[in-house]
Amino acid sequence: MTSTVTAPAEAPPGAGGRERFFGLMQRHGATAVLVLLVAVGSVSFSSFPTGDNLGNIAITSSFLATVALGMTFVIITGGIDLSVGSVFALGGVLAAYGMRWGSFAALLLPLAVCGAFGLVQGLLIARVRLAPFIVTLAGLLGARGLLLSISNEGATTYLIPHGSLLARFGQGSVLGLGYPVYLTLALFAAGAVLLQRTRFGQCVYAIGGGEDAAQLMGVPVTRTKVLVYVMSGLLAGLAGALNAARLSSGVTILGTGMELDVIAAVVIGGTLLTGGAGSVSGTIAGVLLLGVIQNLINQIGDLSSSYQQVVSGGFLAVVVVVQTYLSRVQRLR
Amino acid sequence: MSDAAVPLSRFSRFDRGRVLAWLQDYGVYAAIALLIVINVAITPHFLTLENLRTQLVQVAPVVIVSLGMALVIGTEGVDLSVGSVMAVATALLPLYLGYGIVPAILVGLLGGALVGLVNGSLVAFVGVQPIVATLALFVGGRGLALVVAGGQLKDILNPSLLSLGSSSVVGVPVPVVIAIGLTVVVMAVVRRTTFGRRLVAIGGNRTASELSGLPVRRILLLVYMASGLLAAAAGILATARLQASDPSSLGLLMELSAITAVVVGGTPLTGGRIRVLGTVAGALLIQLVRATLIKHDLTDSLAQMVQAVIILAAVYAARGQAGR
Amino acid sequence: MADPLLQVSGIVKRFTGVVALDRVSLDLAPGEVHALVGENGAGKSTLIKVITGVYSPDEGEVRLGGRRVEFGTPLDAQRSGIQAVHQEIGLVPSMSVARNLLLGREPRRRFGLIDFGRMHSEAALTLKSYGIDVDVREPLRSLGLGAQQMIALARAVSVDARVVVMDEPTSSLEPREVDTLFGVIGRLREQGISVIYVSHRLDELYRICDGVTVLRDGRVVHQGSLAELDRLRLVSLMLGRDMSEVRAEGVTRFSGAHDADGAPVLVAGGLTRRHVLDDVSVAIRPGEVVGLGGLLGAGRTETAKAIAGALQLDGGHVTVAGVNLRRGSAAAAIKAGVALLPEDRKSEGIIPTLSVRENIALAALPRLSRGGVVSDARIDRIVDTFMKRLRIKAAGPHQRVAELSGGNQQKVLIARWLATEPRILLLDEPTRGIDVGAKAEVQALIDELASEGLGVLLISSDLEELVEGSDRVVVLKDGTVVGELAGGDLTEEGIMSTIAQVEDG
Amino acid sequence: AKSENDKQAGAQDTQGQQQVVQTPSGNTPSCTISKFGATKFDLKSGTVGFSQSEKEANPFRIAETASIKSEAKKLGIGHLKATNGQSQFNKQISDVQQLIAQGAQALIIAPLNSDGWEPVLQQASAKHIPIITVDRQINATACKDYVTFIGSNFYEQGKRAADQMVKALGGKGKVAVLLGASGNNVTTDRTNGFKDELKQKAPGIQITFQQTADFTREKGQQVTEQLIQSNPDVNGLYAENDEMGLGAVTALKGAGKKAGEIKIVTVDGTRNAVSQIPSGWISAVVESNPRFGPLAFQTLSKFLNGEAIPDKVIITDREYDSSNAKQSVSSAF
Ligand SMILES: Nc1ncnc2c1ncn2[C@@H]1O[C@H](COP(=O)(O)OP(=O)(O)OP(=O)(O)O)[C@@H](O)[C@H]1O
Ligand SMILES: Nc1ncnc2c1ncn2[C@@H]1O[C@H](COP(=O)(O)OP(=O)(O)OP(=O)(O)O)[C@@H](O)[C@H]1O
Ligand SMILES: [Mg+2]
Numbered sequence A: 001m002t003s004t005v006t007a008p009a010e011a012p013p014g015a016g017g018r019e020r021f022f023g024l025m026q027r028h029g030a031t032a033v034l035v036l037l038v039a040v041g042s043v044s045f046s047s048f049p050t051g052d053n054l055g056n057i058a059i060t061s062s063f064l065a066t067v068a069l070g071m072t073f074v075i076i077t078g079g080i081d082l083s084v085g086s087v088f089a090l091g092g093v094l095a096a097y098g099m100r101w102g103s104f105a106a107l108l109l110p111l112a113v114c115g116a117f118g119l120v121q122g123l124l125i126a127r128v129r130l131a132p133f134i135v136t137l138a139g140l141l142g143a144r145g146l147l148l149s150i151s152n153e154g155a156t157t158y159l160i161p162h163g164s165l166l167a168r169f170g171q172g173s174v175l176g177l178g179y180p181v182y183l184t185l186a187l188f189a190a191g192a193v194l195l196q197r198t199r200f201g202q203c204v205y206a207i208g209g210g211e212d213a214a215q216l217m218g219v220p221v222t223r224t225k226v227l228v229y230v231m232s233g234l235l236a237g238l239a240g241a242l243n244a245a246r247l248s249s250g251v252t253i254l255g256t257g258m259e260l261d262v263i264a265a266v267v268i269g270g271t272l273l274t275g276g277a278g279s280v281s282g283t284i285a286g287v288l289l290l291g292v293i294q295n296l297i298n299q300i301g302d303l304s305s306s307y308q309q310v311v312s313g314g315f316l317a318v319v320v321v322v323q324t325y326l327s328r329v330q331r332l333r
Numbered sequence B: 001m002s003d004a005a006v007p008l009s010r011f012s013r014f015d016r017g018r019v020l021a022w023l024q025d026y027g028v029y030a031a032i033a034l035l036i037v038i039n040v041a042i043t044p045h046f047l048t049l050e051n052l053r054t055q056l057v058q059v060a061p062v063v064i065v066s067l068g069m070a071l072v073i074g075t076e077g078v079d080l081s082v083g084s085v086m087a088v089a090t091a092l093l094p095l096y097l098g099y100g101i102v103p104a105i106l107v108g109l110l111g112g113a114l115v116g117l118v119n120g121s122l123v124a125f126v127g128v129q130p131i132v133a134t135l136a137l138f139v140g141g142r143g144l145a146l147v148v149a150g151g152q153l154k155d156i157l158n159p160s161l162l163s164l165g166s167s168s169v170v171g172v173p174v175p176v177v178i179a180i181g182l183t184v185v186v187m188a189v190v191r192r193t194t195f196g197r198r199l200v201a202i203g204g205n206r207t208a209s210e211l212s213g214l215p216v217r218r219i220l221l222l223v224y225m226a227s228g229l230l231a232a233a234a235g236i237l238a239t240a241r242l243q244a245s246d247p248s249s250l251g252l253l254m255e256l257s258a259i260t261a262v263v264v265g266g267t268p269l270t271g272g273r274i275r276v277l278g279t280v281a282g283a284l285l286i287q288l289v290r291a292t293l294i295k296h297d298l299t300d301s302l303a304q305m306v307q308a309v310i311i312l313a314a315v316y317a318a319r320g321q322a323g324r
Numbered sequence C: 001m002a003d004p005l006l007q008v009s010g011i012v013k014r015f016t017g018v019v020a021l022d023r024v025s026l027d028l029a030p031g032e033v034h035a036l037v038g039e040n041g042a043g044k045s046t047l048i049k050v051i052t053g054v055y056s057p058d059e060g061e062v063r064l065g066g067r068r069v070e071f072g073t074p075l076d077a078q079r080s081g082i083q084a085v086h087q088e089i090g091l092v093p094s095m096s097v098a099r100n101l102l103l104g105r106e107p108r109r110r111f112g113l114i115d116f117g118r119m120h121s122e123a124a125l126t127l128k129s130y131g132i133d134v135d136v137r138e139p140l141r142s143l144g145l146g147a148q149q150m151i152a153l154a155r156a157v158s159v160d161a162r163v164v165v166m167d168e169p170t171s172s173l174e175p176r177e178v179d180t181l182f183g184v185i186g187r188l189r190e191q192g193i194s195v196i197y198v199s200h201r202l203d204e205l206y207r208i209c210d211g212v213t214v215l216r217d218g219r220v221v222h223q224g225s226l227a228e229l230d231r232l233r234l235v236s237l238m239l240g241r242d243m244s245e246v247r248a249e250g251v252t253r254f255s256g257a258h259d260a261d262g263a264p265v266l267v268a269g270g271l272t273r274r275h276v277l278d279d280v281s282v283a284i285r286p287g288e289v290v291g292l293g294g295l296l297g298a299g300r301t302e303t304a305k306a307i308a309g310a311l312q313l314d315g316g317h318v319t320v321a322g323v324n325l326r327r328g329s330a331a332a333a334i335k336a337g338v339a340l341l342p343e344d345r346k347s348e349g350i351i352p353t354l355s356v357r358e359n360i361a362l363a364a365l366p367r368l369s370r371g372g373v374v375s376d377a378r379i380d381r382i383v384d385t386f387m388k389r390l391r392i393k394a395a396g397p398h399q400r401v402a403e404l405s406g407g408n409q410q411k412v413l414i415a416r417w418l419a420t421e422p423r424i425l426l427l428d429e430p431t432r433g434i435d436v437g438a439k440a441e442v443q444a445l446i447d448e449l450a451s452e453g454l455g456v457l458l459i460s461s462d463l464e465e466l467v468e469g470s471d472r473v474v475v476l477k478d479g480t481v482v483g484e485l486a487g488g489d490l491t492e493e494g495i496m497s498t499i500a501q502v503e504d505g
Numbered sequence D: 001a002k003s004e005n006d007k008q009a010g011a012q013d014t015q016g017q018q019q020v021v022q023t024p025s026g027n028t029p030s031c032t033i034s035k036f037g038a039t040k041f042d043l044k045s046g047t048v049g050f051s052q053s054e055k056e057a058n059p060f061r062i063a064e065t066a067s068i069k070s071e072a073k074k075l076g077i078g079h080l081k082a083t084n085g086q087s088q089f090n091k092q093i094s095d096v097q098q099l100i101a102q103g104a105q106a107l108i109i110a111p112l113n114s115d116g117w118e119p120v121l122q123q124a125s126a127k128h129i130p131i132i133t134v135d136r137q138i139n140a141t142a143c144k145d146y147v148t149f150i151g152s153n154f155y156e157q158g159k160r161a162a163d164q165m166v167k168a169l170g171g172k173g174k175v176a177v178l179l180g181a182s183g184n185n186v187t188t189d190r191t192n193g194f195k196d197e198l199k200q201k202a203p204g205i206q207i208t209f210q211q212t213a214d215f216t217r218e219k220g221q222q223v224t225e226q227l228i229q230s231n232p233d234v235n236g237l238y239a240e241n242d243e244m245g246l247g248a249v250t251a252l253k254g255a256g257k258k259a260g261e262i263k264i265v266t267v268d269g270t271r272n273a274v275s276q277i278p279s280g281w282i283s284a285v286v287e288s289n290p291r292f293g294p295l296a297f298q299t300l301s302k303f304l305n306g307e308a309i310p311d312k313v314i315i316t317d318r319e320y321d322s323s324n325a326k327q328s329v330s331s332a333f
């Protein structure tokens, strides 16, 4: 329900507080669950609501969030991008590799390559009309292959020297939050405006709501779809580069399975995988939900790694059930 | 379910559309044929019975999982939990082998069906999107398997279970026989039963199916259970072949292989259409690609990139089928 | 005549084997309203899609204002001033009404940001001038098909266009909205804007069209001024049949009253759903055709859906032959013999990925199978019967239903329901988008079914059809029953005045 | 439930061979608590954090975690907080950060990757928390960024595997290598050690095939099945861990090969692998001892007591071959 995502939907005439409440839930179901979880966590574990701990959750989530921002656009058009995990890792390795030409190049190189990667995927999907799932699956393999060949089959880890501009940005913090967190917030603000307040955003929704209809209405379908995949590639590359800056090195073993976390975050945030509905604010909530769940599992402490997985799968199930239920109450109306 | 039965008389002279339609229907097969020809030319010892056996035996579990995946995708869903289901099945097996092979296998299958039941309930009754519903068990399922197994890899010593993985029926390895049998069953279900017809209809247009009085929820539930069952069966076969129960790594990334097989085989992810034989061919194609790359000892980086290109090429040949 | 504004010449368009357009040419003068007519599947929509850049032709060319144009996408066509209202509406159901109306030309503030306040008020204002009074923030899918059609129309004509193409714009419209539309077309004509107009409602054509092109099997069989072509000849050209044969058949094919007797086979009482239905009751006797009348959004579709168990209700009951149906279960209703032909065939009717054959067999599968295994022989028999009886035009039973023309898709759906051998047929706009020939057939079929003892609920925005076809008409307004007409009172004027009375009172 | 063989090797690993420090053990002990700048605390009442890198789902990790936990219990350490990175590097980083936020006063880390520890090292050094890394090294400065590293030398293990291979093949033949997961430090070191040593010691041995089998038994089996058909002339096989080696054994058995036809050398020293030596299926196993608990806590308490610690504690790993396998299999893990 895209109309309710933007403008504060006025309750229909005669609607009571109950409906307004459910309306709010539908848009912010993930946020509601998040608030609940944080409250429970704060009560249960004294070491949870500390500044340090919350700051950790924020910085760890910020990279996933940046990737998820691009994925949100992709999924709203009814597509999917499985390559983000590999591209994220590739971005990091490229950043470290590019360091030999300075911090500026170290940021530009991953953006250029990952953007180009997104462009190729976008063209294959929008122009050649291959299924997004397959194209980006091939992208997942291709990006990983590229990464391995740059890093000498993973044997070489390039470093980002201490004190370089990039490293300082990745590691610095103000008010207990790392710089990347602020950048992520800024990106999300820009993303929200782009999605909700510009014609481009309207086209994104229209394509997801019905590609054929959108085409008939004169939406530049091909261009919009290509752009969306370029964005996703760019953001994944950027997140990878920043993460590498934080770690001071282009770690090669990152990002496997990340695509599923990202998709989960986006979908938990209320974006429909079938396209046409979703919001970036939901995505933030989805990302944070995953981060908090992980953190709480660690807080519990003495769980074996197998039980940790069981608990985190269980958490996920409960969260999506609650979130789905909250949204459905509204949809049935 | 190829609907390409437009009477030939309606084709006027040579027609580009006709060639395209043929490619769409048979693109995977053409790709397989091409790959075999290339291999015969460049790979030493390729055209041997032993090699054929190896490829078929290795692909058998993938085929079985992909069959279930095809059913799920036909309903416009997806099942990410298949790899974890294999782990659950393999973890359960050794626990019950003490009672004999049949109870142990039944318990393994039951485990798969139960996971499918949970998936199906989430999708059909709660209305959770399939990808996240099955993601929960993708994560939790393997954990569960490891809990059940005590985190341990266990060697399998039961001779009848081992023979399931290693013996042959008239020269055809048992896993291959089972995979063929299940393929025939799934094909019959899709083509000949009301269940099969209805599940594709649901994938094609769920609202219309509901209005046409189809028991949509029940069918969805059954489809996910079928996928769970098939994945469990694959897990059991893989266990027998590995001669060990290894829940930590059995079936890793299986969901991606299976989805790829289904889609490369011409079943669109948007549902409403299932191509069973295409799915089998898709799995075979992936297997051949991997085998070729390994046999030629390509480095991992090259292998991954080549694999990407071949997958794209195969789907390009069969495009128009693969959904939007 | 002035130089043609739009020249289409020698267009050929093939789909895997089928030639949909065979050397079609057409000239359109500025300010001309040109009728494009033909049977279902004649190629009208295909021609329109070629003109508007959806398809590119295999041969032939399109000239606009004398210059040759080649449109890669509908966007190109729109930029050149060709706007269209497509047959299958072509709006995005999940987006709000306002966004649909103004997509691509949203009012913007500084930095290119969309001004939603202005967008909503502009949208509401525009729609009001078309007589549509809805909350423009609601998603489009919450509206009835008629309202959606008006919105598509408003969208197409509210920009500067040189040519407006309308593919069956009135198929779901009431007389009142049709009048609004014709007012709009009149204004376009005055501004020198040309219109291509497709409709199966012949009287509409005669009211507003100047020229006419008749298509049959993808070929132009007649071109000229419409005024010089009488109605009978037009029909005979379209159908490719003799004048005399056509003459023998009347305007509609309804025979008049049926003798419905005995107790009602269906009783629906107190159907209530907040904001939509308020205590609606209908009863249908075997062999009776009950019409539902009302304006756009009166709740006719909802009533039919409620009876068929396809709508969650706050209150009410439905009994079939004395047995109470489980509320909100379409399966239970179907089992009891209730069949609903839905209004929106694209989103609620056809399964686009399946063949004609499988679409027809879908609802009747339990009857066509034994022990869960389908009987191909039985399916073939039924499919064959209905494809012949309804004259479904397809390359064969295995053609994908999505490839059929709109009218033929509708027939496939009717066949789906007849195959279940229902006791009660709920027909929501059964002749929507069906050509004159087929329409007569469907009407005759309704008649025939009723005389075989079926109870029929008929919803039609074609008032003539409603009046001729029904034994009784229940009139709805704002979700409540405001009157019932039968016998001598049952006239088009009667229905309109019943609605109007309430409005005044 | 009733399993087939309830007596199979379990996680209980009490009578296993403990780690032995190599003598001479690298450098002279030089790192003291005052030099490092940490604050002294009482191990019994303090909080120690342990970060495991991978699921406890293979014998090495199971034994490693169990050893740390049981030693902590034995010593009566009040708070041992354990986390598991589930093979995701970013998760491990945030795990450790969370441990720090939860008040860990000392950290024992089994790193998933050698590079990329910058954020953790920064936080730890700000709070003067001593870090001991086990089994894998961190690329940073000992006694400054972290206290010390306890573990084997993977490069050395590769070299010793090569020596065993030379012995088994008599200095001539064609060898296939089953590589570990790509991009992994362990893979890189065990490969390089093996290759360098072969080049030097036995130029007559050729490496004709090397493919990754991701450290799993199933992949080991599948890759070997392909290998023996495409390279039937291979007569030696080096598996970079036991699991892949055991998979290769299954594959060879399935193909009707006889024990010893292809000489297999593996690394790790799990009970399963060692017990294949007497039958001849495996020629030799180079040990990588996972029982870090005693040594880690011994080192930690020495450090806290003000004693000097070497900046590297390299342990001697045993080798198993036909001469000692039968006797030592019970002390394998
Ligand atoms: N995408 C397609 N693939 C194959 N055949 C098609 C396709 N679209 C249309 N056709 C065929 O082209 C012919 C013309 O169809 P078209 O939709 O233009 O008819 P129409 O005149 O608009 O009919 P109606 O009045 O029912 O809307 C039909 O035979 C139809 O089956
Ligand atoms: N003035 C209006 N014009 C069109 N639709 C309206 C109007 N006012 C409200 N609507 C909405 O349209 C919906 C359509 O209702 P419904 O489909 O039951 O009507 P209908 O009588 O079948 O009309 P239609 O001919 O559009 O199908 C109503 O639920 C209502 O929300
Ligand atoms: Mg048409």
Ligand SMILES: [Mg+2]
Binding pocket: C144, C145, C300, C301, C302, C343, C428
């Ligand atoms: Mg209606």
